[in-house]
Amino acid sequence: MDRTVPLLRNLHRALPGLLGPILTESGIHFSLVSEHATAVELCLFDSAACEKESQRIPLTKDADSIWSVHVPNRKAGCLYGYRVHGPYRPAEGHRFNPSKLLLDPYAKALGRTLQWHEALWSVPSGAADQPDQPPDTQDSAPYAPLGKVVDSAFDWEDDRPPAIPWDETVIYETHVKGMTRQHPGIPEALRGTYAGLASEPVIEHLTQLGVTTVELLPVHQVADEYPLYKNGLSNYWGYNPLLFFAPDIRLSRRDAPDPAAEFRQMVKTLHRAGIEVILDMVFNHTAESDLNGPTLSFRGIDNALYYRADPPERDTDFSGCGNTFNLHHLRVRQLVVDTLRYWVDEMHVDGFRLDLAVTLGRGPESFEPEGHFLRDIQKDPVLSKVKWIAEPWDLGPKGYQLSHFPHSWAEWNDRYGQIVRQFWRGDASQAASLMQRVSGSRDLFGSNNRPVHSTLNYVTSHDGFTLEDLVTYEHKYNEANGENNEDGSNDNHSCNYGVEGPSDDPALNALRRQQKRNLMATLLLSAGTPMISGGDEIGRTQKGNNNAYCQDNPISWYDWHLNEEQKHFLEFTRSLIQLRKTHSFNHATFEWFDAAGAAIDPHGPQPADAPFQECLMTSVSADQSPALLILWNRGESDCDFTLPGEPSTWQVWMDTAHPHSVDQTSSGKPLKFHRVSGRSLTVCIAGTSPVLSENRD
Template structure:
């Protein structure tokens, strides 16, 4: 049948494609386009069957197509000036994907035709996905707000590609997350929230295609509210089913969203959506140079997140993931961009303020990566509620302490206390800081103790990419070894890093596979490795390490002094003479200035205390020994009705808890973490 378009029944206030009983309304924002055309395709998506000009009201181009139904495939073309020096790059030979698209009929793939200039006249329709008209069910129910707890960052594809208990048909997809073996593992290690790396439709960078590689992480999006068909071939229903399965086990789901840039990249990059619809509007340009894109992201373009149409687009994007997918919250890649205007960053910028005030979003979990690569881009500690923040200071200070650097005990103490130097303002709590020792970008946890330098040769960039300063060490041999002593040392250091993460105040984050010793063979920028480098090797999982992580997680959940979400002050708990934190010398006396300033000190001993369930202080002694020699320490006396118990020692993770005699002290083994708890005993038990 032939299709026509009318403005009389159009809905310019509702952007995107919206299904009515007898047709579909379309609306798209472009202030600088002369005309926007709606392109309709047949059921296969291969043949264009209609090209219809949209009417215009202000900066909105809109129309209603009678007889069109859910499942229809469409794209856009925009006419206007080709004036790159003024920021305009309109090219009607480029088929464009609607920024409000909620479904795609195929993945993006890079092709040189996408970068051809207008004068070449090369039509791009053959290589561009079609948006699919969909009537979404917006009744998903995220879990009630709660702090995220242990956050488990994972790439959907890498997580399950080699998981023997996941059916082959769903490996590498969102559906794998609903499999019983996956859910059991997450619950076993005490995960509170699963943080999924991007799911939105993305495109590979041109240079990767030339190298025969592809983007394995998805941080190069085009359609921000449309699931990528490679990760969610079942679309929104698949996402919702998996989220509901995670919810049923008490797990929240966070989604990593990339609202700072698009996969269109620099000006010489592909034209797929925003560039073709209104390059001057959607992207930020250099002051006085409208043809030069600002590159605060390191990817060649930066969204102008302070402009009203961009704010509206991203709010709708986030609401869609919540209302349709059931997502509980978001992690914002290069979050500083979201707070930038033409003058720099401010925490009350339009998009950040709108997220905090939005009725759907305000009670969700929001985690900012508080930096970008632009001027003044490092803003950790400067976001306002409700935003949590990634904590790279924790990562670096913990690594440097365990690497054995001089003078690091003070920095470690600050991180153990929840980083009050960063977050003790704006009425915030330690849980605002998301602590991690490893993240998706950088070394895996096991590689931190096995590689002194990065090994990114497989990325095809001459090992120039990735972080240069990793604060890592190799324990004597770079990379793989069969030496039992070196392997034992690496295991010991790995467990010490994990223990430090779980025993620190704040929100801990663990990368999928780090709980069982995954390696990336020294690649600290594995975004281009959609292969065994990033695919988790479940068959090689270290079961003993999984048990250790589960024990750490259980200890954190069970002890009041580790659950407490407050910055310790050193003052006594109410009604007691027990300080909420005490810093101790090896002989049990309080640390003095000389101790803190001793560059050779590698031992840090402290006691955390919190109100206990029975009214008495719940005490926890922690000892961190980064030295190469064992250290004898004094133990505090047990209070009446209590006994001291060595609850955990990282050098011998399978040892059962055992009572201690305070009079005999304790020897903290080299390169290890010891945890001593004060436990209430029944009178019949006696006190050892």
């Protein structure tokens, strides 16, 4: 698409939403929003090596606080930044400092990376709380990041969104670099990149596994926190945004002239394979950290506009990262909506997961389910049609808001993973909660008549232990993060089954593998939207690190050299996903029984000593799908089950106590009674099923 437009007066009004740099027939139109600035200067650089701008051009302010200028004879590739003048009055929230070169929030590409230097701070580090501290006057231009003007033309050919219905969605959360960095089948130059994620070996893995949607950890341009830089680490996960519009150049090929084009090709290739792309976006805070952090962009453009503060001289911190982006302000919401529209319109992504989404929905006092930002999304003709996932909490007052997001959204249900972990670990009195979680968490989402897909179920995610580590460690081992092992959660609901860490004991390792099968099977047999944490299907370990956000190394990267047990678990996971595709779990009726076949009311009395606290039976029935029977035994001893109906009804399809079995335990013989081994789960299917037939071929 040719994004070059004719030169028009007030171009931002003629093309609403198109702030930032816009290529015209005769040059580039630049614009920036600042309500409280007294002057704005555009700074143009001849190359990334230049320590000083070659040209300063003043911008003109209009009635809407938009500063703009048209620069003739400039083309794509132009490097630039801004200097913004205004009052430096921290008590009023103003921290203007024209000695600091600032990054354009609407820049579509990073033209030069950040280089840490004391000149990036508007006040000496640690002095921001001193009201009489004058602003630092060192010029930050030699060290500041630069924006780059890019031409967004790209041949999408016949690209179309896969448009997977929510009820058929199986999400695979992954990191572009982590998944591809060590894959032996990917050409070395492509490992760790967008192109690597679109390579044939990765596409083959995803399609054979059967997932429908990849959810990528942040791919917008990030900056490393200064403490990480000092410790020789980096923000690997990417939850520290510097530019919302620009794909992270760390994830592009070194020789790639345009990271955005490489990203677009990745999306196009995944779409051709029928795979959706959802992006994890971070709008709750920015890389400028707290007031003792650097001045890189928003703080210098208009601190009082872009950040929440109470009182004005002190940033509000609902994110735990030092600042809170002020989506209560119309201009900030416009920036976020423009960003999201850009990723859909120009990059063809299929949806978003919003990090700490409660922050984005906060009004003046607290979270507002019908607030401005959420209404903006619902009313937008483009954004209302893509998938939305909320992380339904933040660190502010009343920050836990599970089930309170819009009707069509999915929400990370942390209660699901907690209960599933506790049940299989053997914690007391978890049966009632398990029944609710497996049946779609209607106790949480049903009161608002939310669809079953609203509960996004996960046992593990990027944040915490991997599945392998969940059954291997009872304690975290985060020393490599440089925070004295004080970071990361201590409440992991994990179990090592007798030995902390890896073991050579065959019996112990067999139990751990069995518990992994139990956890994965529970996830994929539950109503809701399942999310697999990428790498769990091949036994990925982080050696007990449950907060590997800064580990851009083999701690986080997938190891693709699989042993036989890992290959078996991969096949086990694939078979469960295939079963899910042939059974309508989100339209099914879940009925619960004890081992003798007596009905259990999930909402009724749940005595701690009731036998069903150890052994449960679930009937799963839906139109046009063969009935399923799931037999749960989380106790250590075997349990005998009486199966409902006629003996000819049920055939065992899978038993987690048998390491490599899917449809190998019953040999097609009908069952009336079945013994389930301790700490295991059995799935029976009524009559003949496409899944039974497929697995026997």
